[in-house]
Amino acid sequence: MKLFVALLAVGLPALAAAHSWIVCTDYLENNGWYWDAAKCRAWPRNAKRYDLRDRVFGTSGGFLHRLDDHPEIKPLCRDPRDDATSYELPMAAYYLGQTVVLTHPINNHANDATCNIRSRPDTENLMFVVDGDEDPCCIDSDKLIQIFDMGVSPYGPDKYSDEELSTFPKVGYQNAPKFCEDPEDAMGTYNFTIPMDLKPGRHTFVWKWIRVPSVMPFTTCWEADVFATKAERDAQYQATGRTTEDMWDFYQVNNIVDGVIVDPVVDPIISG
Template sequence: MKLFVALLAVGLPVLAAAHSWIVCTDYLENNGWYWDAAKCRAWPRNAQRYNLRDRVFGTSGGYVHRLDDHPELTPLCNDPRDDANGYQLPMAAYYLGQKVVINHPTNNHVSDAQCNMRGRADTENLMFVVDGDEDPCCIDSDKLIQIMDMGVSPYNHGDVHFSDEFLSTYPKPGFQNAPKYCEDPEDAMGTYNFTIPMDMKPGRHTFVWKWIRVPEVNPFTTCWEADVFATKAERDHHYLHTGRTTEDMWDFYEINTIVDGVIVDPVDPVDPIISG
């Protein structure tokens, strides 16, 4: 019995860490190293209630949403849509053609040889927009329109063996784009980016992120609303009116010269002005 309990205790941290969620729905830094709440202009549903801005990055406080048991029947979103009460922290605003950066905690699911992890799987990473004003029933709903496949990260599995250098090179596609993962595998920040389609109708839309770690584990999802504008000028007017910076995102690797993992020539972006 003692041996069984010991084995169970060893397994529990892995099971507990098998999750993730989107923290920020309009982040100013693509491919960044560390989470900075001041770089977040917008948040998912009920971010204030779950304290996503101020809690330690990577701790969920109940926000994680996995479509357990029957993903075709489980409600798609962690919380029902309630625009009037769900955005004490501000809602996102995008414009057609914008590259949007979102971020998530890694929760031990990155293959990086620098910390002797090579087989952490990454299966599917998709962005959807919802057709209509009501939440879809489930992940199989025909109201979900895929707008981007954000890629799958490299990892060693079966006969596929990437070199240690390749597994530890950033940026990388998919969920595992977390350059400082080995410093804090549980709470490190990963970033995605997706593009708002030019043919999307301006107006308020619901967006859905879906991640599948491995086929044996049901999907994880995060839902949020955003006002989509036809032009950057219109979006900028809205952000200025709500006290937020109009700067578009910058890329960490374009504004820093990095040698052997150390920044040797940084260029500071404009300081953001964040409401909320």
């Protein structure tokens, strides 16, 4: 019995880490290596209440939302919608056609042959927009409109080579280039595109991740004002004291050799 208890205690940290959530809803760096709160322009519902800006990146402080037991009836969002009180940290503003970068903690659920981890699965990574101004009842609601499939990360040594499992960026949940440095708290990034046919206005967005089919979905909800043009979106960010800088890609602005930054890429137009 003592041996069983000891083994159970050893296994608990891994079980406790079986979760994730979206931290930033408009991050400036795609495929980045390390979390930097200064690069986050917008946050999910009640990010201030849960201290998402200042908290250690991989800790939730209760922000986690998993649709346990009956996902067809459990509320879709961790907190009900209340735009007037939920955005002490600012709400996102997007424009049609924008590539939006999201960040999440990896919480041990990635593969990288560099640290001898190859078989952790990834099943589903979807973005939805809500039809209407009220939260849907549940994950099966017909008010959820899928707008983007962010793909599934490669896993399994029988299907993928060590090189493929250790090459970044990746699609899906496991896009965390520095996973081996900090398997629990490393940053992962997604990106998705705002559909050109989405009606401008304020919308609720929902992220859904399924690690394995036997584990219920994880979700995060947030609101964003969607504008027809970047100029209109920029005016909104300027009015609220935020940068209008375009998102950049970490792998396009750095020369990387064997996982090490050799030097930044020099833009001949800027340097000339």
